[in-house]
Amino acid sequence: MQWEILHIPAKPTSSFEQSTVDVLASNIEPKLANSLVRQLNQVCPLENLRHVKRVRRRSVEGKIELSVILCLSSENENHMEDIPNDVLQLINAHQLSPFNAKVARYAAASKEEWEEQCKLWPTSYHPSTNADGVTGFNEEESQYVFKCMKVAFDLAKTHYHGDKVVNAAVIVDPSCRHIIASACDQTCPRSTLTNETGSKLVSCIEREANTTSTQSDADGLASSKERLFPNFSPDKCSDLYFGVSCLNPWGWAEQRPHHQHSEHQCGNNYPWHPLRHAALIAIEKAAERDRQLFPSIGSSKNLSILDHDLKFASDSSLAKRQKTQVLKNEHSLVNKDGTNSLSSETTRPYLCTGFDIYLVWEPCAMCAMALVHQRIQRIFYALPNPNAGALGSVYRLQGEKSLNHHYSVFRILIPEKALYQVESNGSDDCPLQN
């Protein structure tokens, strides 16, 4: 069995019942079709069914039969009751006899699916343009993706402290293959104890990921963590996973009796925060890196516009002015798109645009939305999160059309056997050791 990259689509793969919508339709006289469709589109547009054709044309026993969708059917037993008044008027005016029909709920993703849908009721089909990286990773890309996921696993491993595992996040720029930021959960006081070793290891992994490392390096890396790592098994729910923030977001306040003691002995002085999930910290680090790498150098054009704002500012007390001054500098970089000649600025991405994130576990809604806000391009996770996962398990943010940004989501399937071997000693069938 091989490692695999599985695309998690924006719409759920569902049963027939979930994949269809009940509508009310009626056969109509062909000469009525034009005006009726125009009126229906006005009084009862099919907002979420734009892929569905309003009119079905088929030949029945050699005759052309035209049917039109009037409106959605209600779940009510007596469906006539919930028909919008305008539609009811049209039904009466033309003496239509409505019948129930089923149409496909979602636009077809493939030609085969479309052909199936059209057996119910015709839909339109627009083959996707195969957006970059959504499907078809070539062998070399796949190996890189697996390698990055292993970096995330390794990071989680270094933070395993004998009683619980944590989630880990690694933000990567796939264009230059640099690690931008990485982090582990910090929702419990103890999970940061190993921070020091963690960061050392990251830089070490960074070297490994960016250059070609020797086999012995990789072996050394793996064996040093051997004892620290538990057997990750996606289907087991135990105390071990209590510390994985996204799996149990509401668990931070519950102190486990056998942990309580040691925490108090430590004086509870370690930074912890119920919202410091790995992905959020990684975003914070990426933002910090951005501020450091691209400190404020503004173009004169931007400065003049902002100066203007400054002059109009109602309150121009010195303190505020200084504050705005700082902000102004920060802002000028955001403005750069296409207007700047400084090469360092033109290479600066907006937030995490174009970056990928690797997470051991599927993120919760807080983290998944944070990744929308920060404009992450692709999310890769290895283990699903049935409790609170927001990329398909409980919610499916990649399918929320109203959001202003959409990432692609992939799950990396790791055979359990390989998972264990990879973690313990980097066996031969691990594709990351090349």
Next chain:
Amino acid sequence: MALSVGADSPSTLKFMELALDQAKFALDNLEIPVGCVIVEDGKVISSGSNRTTVTRNATRHAEMEAIDILLEKWQKIGLDQSQIAEKFSRCDLYVTCEPCIMCATALSILGIREVFYGCANDKFGGCGSILSLHKSGSKNLCREGVLPHKGFKCTGGLMSEEAIALFRSFYEQGNPNAPKPHRPVQVLQ
């Protein structure tokens, strides 16, 4: 909840006004104007305004800012997790715009008591507009040993016009991310 106040009671509006002040502060700093206050026992104990632009961190929403202040404060005086959870369960949030999906989840994670918001957020609102994260989850959905999704009471539409007016002025004159004007801006005569 005997202490719960009506949605348009004077004290509720007073707190929302303070949240609006925070939003104005954000606007003055060229940030998207959203502000909030957190109230415990009728007293404002924390406040925050949006800081996404200056930090280049799009998760630094007003709610997150106000929450972080409290966590730091409470940890400094030595409160442990269960004590901090207890504190949050007595806190209410007043925010000028409906919390987004991220913030609504965060508020649920912390176990805040009640949320009052100004205008709805029909792009990414997490308290009814897109998802309803303020509603508690069912226990049977969760596996053994995992705590269920916590809900909180949520009331929207408080002084929403004021909140929207701030957004409007931001997009009209203050958005540093807006495309450059076609004609050069006239400097003061």
